[in-house]
Amino acid sequence: MSETTIYLDNAATTRITDNVLEAMIPWLKEGYGNASAVYSAGRKSAIALNKARAQCAEILGCESRDIIFTSGGTESDNTAVFSAAKSAEIRGKKHFITTAFEHHAVLAPMRELESRGFRITYLPVHENGIVRVSDLEAAITPETSFVSVMAANNEIGTIQPIAQIGELCRAKGITFHTDAVQAFGNIPINVSEHNIDMLSLSGHKIHAMKGTGLLYVRNSAKLRPFMLGGAQQGGKRAGTENIAGIVGLAEAMRAAADGLSAKNEKLLPLREKLISELSRISGAKLNGDRAMRLASNVNFSFEGIEGEALILQLDLMGIAVSSGSACTSGSSEPSHVLTAIGRTYDEARSSVRITMSEETCDSDIDAFLDGMGTALAKLRK
Ligand SMILES: Cc1ncc(COP(=O)(O)O)c(C=O)c1O
Known part of the structure; x- marks a missing residue:
């Protein structure tokens, strides 16, 4: 073609790799049961879903319950920003910090928040394309409740100091989100070690299917869902789970981490x-x-x-x-x-x-x- x-x-x-495709095929053919159904075909899908979730959690260094499967990087970024915005409104802390060169999946929601009265600081990334932790520190105010800095940039590939940013945000009680869509599979990422509170990942950048991805949320019980509807994924993301896509994502993440x-x-x-x-x-x-x-x-x-x-x-x-x-x-x-x-x-x-x-x-x-x-x-x- x-x-x-x-x-x-x-x-x-x-490209979707053979190992990913092979992992997915049984769930596209005979294993098509809805994971919410109580009969055995549904239960089998639910078991596959839980297994995939546990595998992704182990790779990222977090609890299974804190992984939310999404339709990709864009949905994960939007969910992270808008969930943080709802919490910020309640707490009256409507200052967010991000960078000038985030992906539009973060920048567009930030601009939307500006139109709703949020104050957003766009950190400079300097000539080398790297955020300075000192700039972030200087931008933090008592009203700051959320920081979003990508782990690596999608156009110029520059790696950001996310471990130091995570440490600073943790010390200040600020939620730290990182868009790791380009970084995952290229540099080691562990949400516990790097003090990451929220992380976005996309399947199609790591040899899984388009339209797959996940959002890690520390303490996901506190997430304010973006997609509303059925009670899937513990009510944190409505919509019938894409079992084949999710199984493929878990396999792609395993292969990326191992390789x-x-x-x-x-x-x-x-x-x-x-x-x-x-x-x-x-x-x-x-x-x-x-x-x-x-x-x-x-x-x-x-x-x-x-x-x-x-x-x-x-x-x-x-x-x-x-x-x-x-x-x-x-x-x-x-x-x-x-x-x-x-x-x-x-x-x-x-x-x-x-x-x-x-x-x-x-x-x-x-x-x-x-x-x-x-x-x-x-x-x-
Ligand atoms: C850094 C970054 N974030 C988010 C996205 C969006 O991901 P998706 O295509 O899965 O929606 C991309 C895709 O190019 C990306 O490079």
């Missing part, structure tokens, strides 16, 4: 090769910190080049990468992530993001670099 031969857009989504060190060992030299080769191109500028970034991520701006045009040239060669600019209703807006790290409008529009998975190999990188040479020569002519 696909004509892409070299896939380097794994931050956008990933983490091997993945990083494999990808670090590939990332370094990409960075050193692309840096030689005239007008090339690396976006985001050189070292504190995911082993899977490289993001460059190329002076005088339209990112979208470069991507289309590479696509003609069967190579899939993405650009930092998102098309909004026909007009190409520069990425808010790149402008947050101080890139100009033109620099932001000239960016290309290359994101690898554990399946990426040396020959993919060589072919990509060759393709880049050809595409850039064509475009610069």
